[in-house]
Amino acid sequence: MAHYVMVIDTKTCIGCTDCVDACRMENNVPEGLCFDWVVEVTTGRYPELKTEFRSERCNHCSRATCVTACPTGASQYWNDSNIVVVDASRCTGCKACIAACPYDARLIMQPEGYIGKCTFCVHRVQYGLDPACVAVCPAKAMHFGRLDDPASEVFQLLESRESYSLNPETGNEPNVFYLR
Amino acid sequence: MHEEVLSSVMANARVVPQLAIWGWQIAIYLFLGGFTGGIMVFSGWALITGRDEQTPFAVSRAPLVGFVALSVGMTALFSDLERPLHVWRFYSILHATSPMSWGAWILLLVFPAIIVLTLAGLPLGFPALTKLLLNLPLVGKPLVQPVFRLCFALRRPAAALSMGLGIALCIYTGILLSSFNSRPFWHSALLGPLFLVSGLSTGAAMMILGAGTAHERHLFGRIDLGLILAELTLLGLLLIDMLNGNSMQQGAVAYLLGGDGTMLFWAGFVGFGLGLPLLLEAAMWRRSFMLLASFASVLVLVGGFLLRDIVVTAGQQTSWTQLHNQFNSDLLSNLRNDGEDPNSRF
Numbered sequence: 256m257a258h259y260v261m262v263i264d265t266k267t268c269i270g271c272t273d274c275v276d277a278c279r280m281e282n283n284v285p286e287g288l289c290f291d292w293v294v295e296v297t298t299g300r301y302p303e304l305k306t307e308f309r310s311e312r313c314n315h316c317s318r319a320t321c322v323t324a325c326p327t328g329a330s331q332y333w334n335d336s337n338i339v340v341v342d343a344s345r346c347t348g349c350k351a352c353i354a355a356c357p358y359d360a361r362l363i364m365q366p367e368g369y370i371g372k373c374t375f376c377v378h379r380v381q382y383g384l385d386p387a388c389v390a391v392c393p394a395k396a397m398h399f400g401r402l403d404d405p406a407s408e409v410f411q412l413l414e415s416r417e418s419y420s421l422n423p424e425t426g427n428e429p430n431v432f433y434l435r
Numbered sequence: 436m437h438e439e440v441l442s443s444v445m446a447n448a449r450v451v452p453q454l455a456i457w458g459w460q461i462a463i464y465l466f467l468g469g470f471t472g473g474i475m476v477f478s479g480w481a482l483i484t485g486r487d488e489q490t491p492f493a494v495s496r497a498p499l500v501g502f503v504a505l506s507v508g509m510t511a512l513f514s515d516l517e518r519p520l521h522v523w524r525f526y527s528i529l530h531a532t533s534p535m536s537w538g539a540w541i542l543l544l545v546f547p548a549i550i551v552l553t554l555a556g557l558p559l560g561f562p563a564l565t566k567l568l569l570n571l572p573l574v575g576k577p578l579v580q581p582v583f584r585l586c587f588a589l590r591r592p593a594a595a596l597s598m599g600l601g602i603a604l605c606i607y608t609g610i611l612l613s614s615f616n617s618r619p620f621w622h623s624a625l626l627g628p629l630f631l632v633s634g635l636s637t638g639a640a641m642m643i644l645g646a647g648t649a650h651e652r653h654l655f656g657r658i659d660l661g662l663i664l665a666e667l668t669l670l671g672l673l674l675i676d677m678l679n680g681n682s683m684q685q686g687a688v689a690y691l692l693g694g695d696g697t698m699l700f701w702a703g704f705v706g707f708g709l710g711l712p713l714l715l716e717a718a719m720w721r722r723s724f725m726l727l728a729s730f731a732s733v734l735v736l737v738g739g740f741l742l743r744d745i746v747v748t749a750g751q752q753t754s755w756t757q758l759h760n761q762f763n764s765d766l767l768s769n770l771r772n773d774g775e776d777p778n779s780r781f
Contacts, residue, residue: 272443292445297438308442320617326536327524345524348517350456351535357617357755359454362447368517422755425617 257336258317258403259375261389262412263310264434268396270295270308274388278312281376281387288362290373291388307435310388310397313360313373314421314429315339321352321361330370333377337430340377343369357425375399402430454618454751460515462744465608466637467508469630470739471549473638474501475601477655478552482594490654491647495560498552500641505549509542534611541603548597554583555590605634608743612750620687621750623676629669629742636662637739640712640732653723659735660716663709670705687753691745694752700745708738 272293284290291312299305317337321330329345330352332338341352346369353361353370364371376386380399384390389397400409412418413432420429449455474497481493513519525539558565568579586593609630612621639659646652677688691700715731 270442275443288447289443289445293442295440295442297440298436300436304436320615323532324535324614326530326533326539327521328528328530329524345521345527346518347521347524348519349515349535350517351533353450353454353456354615354750355617359447359450359754359756362450363456363517365448370517425755 256403257334257401258430259315259336259338259380260400260402260409260413260430260432261312261315261375261386262398262400262409262418262432262434264396264398264412265307265309266396266434267394268308268310269394271393273391273393274310274397277387277391278373281379282374284371285365288365288371290360290362290371309433311358311360311421312388312431313339313356313375314358314427314431315373315375316425316427316429318426318428320355320357320425320427324351324355326351333374334381338375338377338380339372340374341370341372343367346370357422357427358429454754457515457747457751459744460511462740462747464508464512464515465630465743465747466740467504467511468608469605469634469743470637470641470736471501471505471508471545472601472603472605472631473635474498474504474641475545475549475552475597475604475638476635477638477642477658478556479594479597479601482552482590483598489648490642490651491559492645492651493642493655495556496645496647497642498549498556499561500645501638502549502553505542505545534607534614538607538611541600541607544596545600545604548593548600551586551589551593552597554586555593558583558587601634601638602631606631608634612746615750617755618687618750619680619683619753620677620690621746622684623673625669625673625676626746629666629673632662632666632669633739633742636666637736640735640739643728643732646728649723652725652728653719656716656719656723656728656731659732660713660720663713663716663735667705667709667713670709683753683755687749690749690752696745696749699741704738704741704745707734708741709735712738 270293275289275291275293278284278291282290291310294309294311296307296309297304315337316339319339322332322339326349327345327347329342331340331342333340348363348368348370350363350370361370361372379386385399389399398409398412400407402410402413404410412434417435418432419435420432423429445451478493478497478501481490487494513522516522525536526543528536529540530536569575571579606627609627613624613626616622636659639655639662642655643652643659646655674688677684690696712731712734715727719728
């Protein structure tokens with residue numbers, strides 16, 4: 256099984272939100288909606304404050320609760336990988352997957368009504384390209400690749416640097432990692 | 436200090452900053468589904484045990500009430516779909532891990548069972564309506580009459596089936612919500628039994644409201660008393676479960692213990708929906724009074740709806756992402772509406 260992960264370096268990310276704009280352009284995200292977003296995290300106590308930026312999106316979980324909750328099988332894994340996609344033609348808009356997602360990464364597409372989300376840009380990935388957000392990152396803070404390939408850049412990064420993912424205690428096994 | 440603020444806008448409608456995907460339509464459906472399930476269980480039981488004389492309403496009339504209620508409930512459910520034309524997709528697959536898929540198939544089985552019970556009871560329960568149907572031009576004699584006969588012949592097997600399907604219909608709605616581990620308030624296996632008992636209780640309340648004989652009213656009054664006690668017990672267990680849970684569950688249950696849902700839950704549901712009918716039914720243990728029993732039943736029905744509405748709302752109040760930190764809508768509106776030119780501030 257192809258195991259795709261995104262690795263984002265919070266040390267080099269400058270929080271420019273270019274990834275958000277790239278996603279908008281690439282996926283024709285309707286106005287007022289978003290597939291990805293950037294969070295500014297401030298920790299510490301003045302004057303010793305630390306800031307890091309986190310570009311967040313669907314975590315393409317290896318054990319995605321949105322896929323198990325979908326009554327029609329519209330929410331599914333793409334080509335036996337961990338990339339979660341929605342087959343709009345099978346989606347009834349029942350919103351069970353939105354309730355099931357602990358990361359609130361799903362949304363109702365307007366005006367069509369099917370459920371939308373980050374697709375890791377499968378339409379690019381299937382031709383060997385990086386997702387749009389990764390491709391445009393001006394700080395080269397975002398990396399994409401296969402974790403099941405020990406030679407890949409993402410494998411090396413996760414092997415050599417300290418990292419974390421969001422709420423792994425959900426049991427969903429999220430696949431977007433942040434380097435500290 | 437640990438503060439998380441959005442650098443880009445995340446305001447997906449009805450998801451962020453506050454989940455609001457399921458509203459009154461879902462609460463109505465969950466209530467009417469449980470209500471119909473309760474009716475199916477008691478009508479089925481009355482039919483199987485041959486209580487045609489003692490409980491005429493449960494045997495002949497209640498199934499029609501259940502059929503109408505479920506039709507209204509399904510209409511509400513249908514109206515909540517974002518893509519209603521794709522509703523048939525529910526029946527293109529049974530997705531074993533999805534309680535909603537199971538529910539869709541249960542509903543498909545429930546309808547024929549309750550239609551058989553309804554038609555079997557129609558000649559005795561609603562003679563005028565039966566006459567009207569039998570006198571329909573063209574289809575009256577050749578079609579309607581044999582259908583009535585067939586349903587009457589099938590009524591006992593259908594009753595047995597109805598009891599099982601009624602329980603499934605009541606309990607699946609609770610299991611559906613409890614399967615979402617991403618919503619701390621819903622994530623308790625007690626929701627299934629709680630919705631089952633509540634559904635049975637509202638079904639019994641309908642039997643009291645429509646009771647054809649004093650015996651029937653008294654019988655279902657006593658049954659409802661036991662069901663209300665069971666419901667209070669399960670509710671207590673749910674609160675204990677949440678209060679002893681992790682911090683997210685404790686945060687979720689705070690909605691009912693001092694939060695926005697406190698009044699509705701304690702005064703509305705626990706007080707008027709459970710406590711008062713419990714006292715009334717207990718007072719009528721030896722002898723049932725029609726007005727008092729009907730009043731108690733109406734309270735039980737209102738309480739049944741309030742339970743669904745409160746649970747549906749409470750489940751959407753909390754999530755894994757701590758959004759009050761990530762999206763401060765007050766700050767945003769301040770920036771937009773303070774009348775100040777942001778460029779002239781410094």
